[in-house]
Amino acid sequence: MELLHNLATGFGVAMTPLNLLFALVGALVGTLIGVLPGIGPIATIAMLLPLTFHLEPTSGIIMLAGIFYGAQYGGSTSAILVNLPGETSSVVTCIDGHQMARQGRAGTALAVAALGSFFAGCMSTALIAAFAPPLALVGQSFGAPEYFSLMVFGLIAAVVLAHGSVIKAVAMIVLGLLIGLVGTDGQTGGVRFTFGITQLSDGIDVAILAIGLFGISEIITNLSEAEEERSILAQKITRLWPTREDFRRAWPAALRGTTLGSLLGVLPGGGAMLSSFAAYALEKKVSKTPSEFGRGAVEGVAGPESANNAGAQTSFIPMLTLGLPSNAVMALMIGALTIHGIQPGPQVMTERPTMFWGLVVSMWIGNLMLLVINLPLIGVWVQLLKVPYRFLYLAILLFCGVGVYTVNNSPAAVLLAALFGVAGYVFMKLDCEPAPLILGFVLGPLMEDNLRRALRISGGDPTIFIERRISLALLIATLLLLLILILPFIRKKRQEAYQSEG
Amino acid sequence: MRTFRAVLLCVVGLILGGVEARAQSAAYPDKPVKILVPYAPGGATDIVARVIGEQMRLILGQAVVVENKPGANGIIAVEEMARAKADGHTLLVGNVTTNAIAPVLYRKRYKINYDTDVVPVQRLVDIPAFLLVTTTNFPPTTVAELIDFAKKNPGKVRYGTVGAGSYPHYDMAYFAKRAGDLNMIAIHNKAGASGVINDMVTGDTQTAFLNVASTAAMVRAGKIKPLAVVNHQRLPEHPDVPTMKEVGYPEVGTLAWQALFAPAGTPNEVLETLARASVAAMEAPAAQEIFKKQNFNIVPNKSLDEAKTWLTGEMAAWKKIADEVKIETAE
Numbered sequence: 032m033e034l035l036h037n038l039a040t041g042f043g044v045a046m047t048p049l050n051l052l053f054a055l056v057g058a059l060v061g062t063l064i065g066v067l068p069g070i071g072p073i074a075t076i077a078m079l080l081p082l083t084f085h086l087e088p089t090s091g092i093i094m095l096a097g098i099f100y101g102a103q104y105g106g107s108t109s110a111i112l113v114n115l116p117g118e119t120s121s122v123v124t125c126i127d128g129h130q131m132a133r134q135g136r137a138g139t140a141l142a143v144a145a146l147g148s149f150f151a152g153c154m155s156t157a158l159i160a161a162f163a164p165p166l167a168l169v170g171q172s173f174g175a176p177e178y179f180s181l182m183v184f185g186l187i188a189a190v191v192l193a194h195g196s197v198i199k200a201v202a203m204i205v206l207g208l209l210i211g212l213v214g215t216d217g218q219t220g221g222v223r224f225t226f227g228i229t230q231l232s233d234g235i236d237v238a239i240l241a242i243g244l245f246g247i248s249e250i251i252t253n254l255s256e257a258e259e260e261r262s263i264l265a266q267k268i269t270r271l272w273p274t275r276e277d278f279r280r281a282w283p284a285a286l287r288g289t290t291l292g293s294l295l296g297v298l299p300g301g302g303a304m305l306s307s308f309a310a311y312a313l314e315k316k317v318s319k320t321p322s323e324f325g326r327g328a329v330e331g332v333a334g335p336e337s338a339n340n341a342g343a344q345t346s347f348i349p350m351l352t353l354g355l356p357s358n359a360v361m362a363l364m365i366g367a368l369t370i371h372g373i374q375p376g377p378q379v380m381t382e383r384p385t386m387f388w389g390l391v392v393s394m395w396i397g398n399l400m401l402l403v404i405n406l407p408l409i410g411v412w413v414q415l416l417k418v419p420y421r422f423l424y425l426a427i428l429l430f431c432g433v434g435v436y437t438v439n440n441s442p443a444a445v446l447l448a449a450l451f452g453v454a455g456y457v458f459m460k461l462d463c464e465p466a467p468l469i470l471g472f473v474l475g476p477l478m479e480d481n482l483r484r485a486l487r488i489s490g491g492d493p494t495i496f497i498e499r500r501i502s503l504a505l506l507i508a509t510l511l512l513l514l515i516l517i518l519p520f521i522r523k524k525r526q527e528a529y530q531s532e533g
Numbered sequence: 534m535r536t537f538r539a540v541l542l543c544v545v546g547l548i549l550g551g552v553e554a555r556a557q558s559a560a561y562p563d564k565p566v567k568i569l570v571p572y573a574p575g576g577a578t579d580i581v582a583r584v585i586g587e588q589m590r591l592i593l594g595q596a597v598v599v600e601n602k603p604g605a606n607g608i609i610a611v612e613e614m615a616r617a618k619a620d621g622h623t624l625l626v627g628n629v630t631t632n633a634i635a636p637v638l639y640r641k642r643y644k645i646n647y648d649t650d651v652v653p654v655q656r657l658v659d660i661p662a663f664l665l666v667t668t669t670n671f672p673p674t675t676v677a678e679l680i681d682f683a684k685k686n687p688g689k690v691r692y693g694t695v696g697a698g699s700y701p702h703y704d705m706a707y708f709a710k711r712a713g714d715l716n717m718i719a720i721h722n723k724a725g726a727s728g729v730i731n732d733m734v735t736g737d738t739q740t741a742f743l744n745v746a747s748t749a750a751m752v753r754a755g756k757i758k759p760l761a762v763v764n765h766q767r768l769p770e771h772p773d774v775p776t777m778k779e780v781g782y783p784e785v786g787t788l789a790w791q792a793l794f795a796p797a798g799t800p801n802e803v804l805e806t807l808a809r810a811s812v813a814a815m816e817a818p819a820a821q822e823i824f825k826k827q828n829f830n831i832v833p834n835k836s837l838d839e840a841k842t843w844l845t846g847e848m849a850a851w852k853k854i855a856d857e858v859k860i861e862t863a864e
Contacts, residue, residue: 073573073574076574077574077575077579077601080574080575080583081583081584081586081587084584084587084819084823170731171731171734171735172735173735174732174735174737175732175737215696216697217696217697217721217723218697218721219697220696220697220698229604229605229608229609229612229642229644230604230605230609232604232605232608233603233604233605353727353730353731353734354726354727354730354747354750354751355724355727355728355731356727359573359575362573362575362576363574363575364575365575365727366574366575366576366579366580367575369580369746369747369826369827370580370584370823370826370827371826372826372827374746374747374749374750375727375750376749376750376751376753376754377750377751377754377756378750378753378754379750439573439601439602439603439604440600440601440602441602441604441609480723484720484721484722484737487691487718487719487720488691488720488737488738490688490718
């Protein structure tokens with residue numbers, strides 16, 4: 032009954048004409064900046080922040096939240112069409128989504144992403160409404176040892192991401208870990224691998240790495256191909272809507288992705304980020320045809336897209352109840368709330384029920400708006416691919432440059448992205464995939480930091496990782512995963528041995 | 534037609550208004566003023582800059598653009614500001630970390646001479662902090678009990694900070710030193726104040742210095758307890774929490790401040806205009822309301838000379854603390 036009561040409160044707030052308008056504005060602005068990779072949600076929200084000084088806090092946060100999920104949504108559009116991930120979560124969408132676009136199935140990929148996101152949005156809204164208070168406690172049971180074990184699990188799962196050689200995947204993960212070490216060491220304040228360059232002293236932003244490795248290297252590759260090959264690609268666009276077969280394969284993936292994403296999103300700091308990677312790895316493991324992954328598998332779009340949207344929604348729980356932001360956009364929203372004297376904390380749900388439930392319901396409404404806005408637009412986006420590439424690539428490159436610059440308003444970042452673009456091209460030629468590198472880059476510093484913090488807390492005693500129950504469970508899960516990974520490998524080797532004997 | 538005419542009138546009015554505002558202050562500013570912020574959007578320094586910037590736009594009659602240049606303890610933003618043309622169109626809102634601690638601790642990392650290339654224009658606000666303890670499996674409820682507990686359990690009390698060499702780190706290390714060389718372990722959390730609070734709630738750390746605004750919700754929830762406040766006087770919302778001075782440690786704890794800076798060599802009359810405008814900006818009702826909600830104290834200097842004396846004093850105080858505590862940080 033409380034569930035219905037909470038939802039009723041939420042609908043009462045979110046359905047006022049003014050708040051509907053703010054949700055719509057947020058969703059529209061978000062979609063726009065998401066599709067144009069040049070302007071990120073951080074820069075946009077920062078610019079709109081003074082505007083929210085004069086708004087009701089609920090209306091303000093509804094609009095900012097709309098920009099956030101609208102941008103995530105729009106970000107998958109550019110990931111699918113031009114292999115350009117705006118943020119970490121759409122890195123995974125690039126893998127199969129862009130392959131589908133190359134096969135002339137861009138419309139299908141976009142529709143699956145839209146429907147999957149909407150489905151995830153509905154489910155996680157219901158989940159928050161029903162279980163927000165107990166879910167808020169989950170975040171509080173995660174300390175440094177638990178995070179370390181979660182990251183170990185994530186890294187092992189990253190190997191599954193690769194669809195080629197395992198050795199190469201491991202190499203890319205390790206390279207990612209090393210790039211992640213650049214910057215200030217949180218435990219001593221010393222700077223590492225910066226070569227005296229001040230701009231590197233806070234490390235490299237993941238957007239710079241992702242845009243370089245995916246977006247810019249894609250442009251280099253495309254330009255190195257002959258003009259005719261590319262125009263054939265563009266002419267192949269046939270279907271805009273998924274087939275019955277696509278639906279049949281996509282919906283279980285969306286369901287799994289939603290579940291995984293909702294759970295991981297509740298973990299503050301890194302949880303939401305992991306969700307799309309984890310969903311991709313899961314889809315590949317349960318698939319009967321894992322070889323299709325990386326070559327345009329529809330599950331590879333449906334799973335991660337649902338997971339990332341569900342994770343984005345549930346990550347509002349640690350943000351509002353613990354004040355722990357899962358990314359820079361969330362940190363900004365906390366800033367917007369504190370301006371109004373609202374401190375995120377355990378009592379937010381009871382002290383400000385109208386804001387909390389209004390926001391939750393507005394997210395559902397916003398997702399519905401996004402679906403209505405975007406489904407008809409798919410046809411328009413797909414037409415974009417028909418623009419001759421010699422014009423299109425210039426625009427993409429420009430947006431990449433602007434986007435990378437606005438991360439920290441730093442010219443050095445643009446040079447770095449160009450450098451990573453060249454590196455990405457070399458990796459492509461060597462058949463090394465960039466996705467595991469990005470995951471290693473994201474998880475590595477978190478893992479190191481939590482390992483060292485955990486050991487300081489325990490006074491140097493490593494048994495802390497098995498004394499804590501959640502940490503122990505995660506480590507056992509990691510071992511199991513490792514076994515699953517290694518067994519088929521051993522079996523294959525033995526078969527080869529028998530064959531050579533016979 | 535009517536609406537069209539109304540819109541037209543509005544546009545004409547806006548243009549005329551702009552021209553008028555410009556005519557009043559012909560000399561300065563004659564183009565948009567840029568305020569650099571050495572942090573990403575959303576934090577306390579960014580909010581102060583945006584609130585002041587919004588008001589100064591109205592006062593100066595020119596657009597005020599806030600630009601975030603985060604990184605390297607503010608060195609990137611401070612260097613860019615110091616190298617900009619010294620005409621008052623490029624300013625910086627910095628804080629105790631970027632404009633007093635970093636120049637003392639990381640002198641060698643700067644490519645400018647901080648002492649001669651940067652001038653303070655106006656001290657803006659300062660932010661009270663709490664000395665807190667967790668309520669998760671931790672008995673002490675007063676400063677004296679905390680000291681006593683730490684003495685009886687050497688190496689068992691862990692304190693949270695937002696990073697090695699950050700001011701919450703120095704504050705606690707300095708407190709430990711003054712309270713009789715307490716043996717406490719620092720646990721750094723890069724996730725900022727909220728991360729440090731979460732460590733206290735899970736019981737991984739027991740104590741920390743943190744600013745009042747970011748801890749208010751968890752204090753009300755009873756998850757953490759303030760033992761003392763670092764402030765000029767007790768807080769009206771927490772009348773029973775004594776100041777650090779009252780509990781016998783007047784020098785311990787940082788009242789983190791935000792201040793407005795300009796490149797050295799900026800003409801004196803421009804600096805005077807800016808100093809006056811920033812005070813007027815802080816006194817605007819809209820700004821007052823936002824600062825009050827977050828417990829920010831408005832503490833302007835009386836003159837440009839006083840601002841200089843104040844900053845020199847702050848840096849000297851930090852040099853003394855750094856020499857006394859000796860936290861190992863890389864150059």
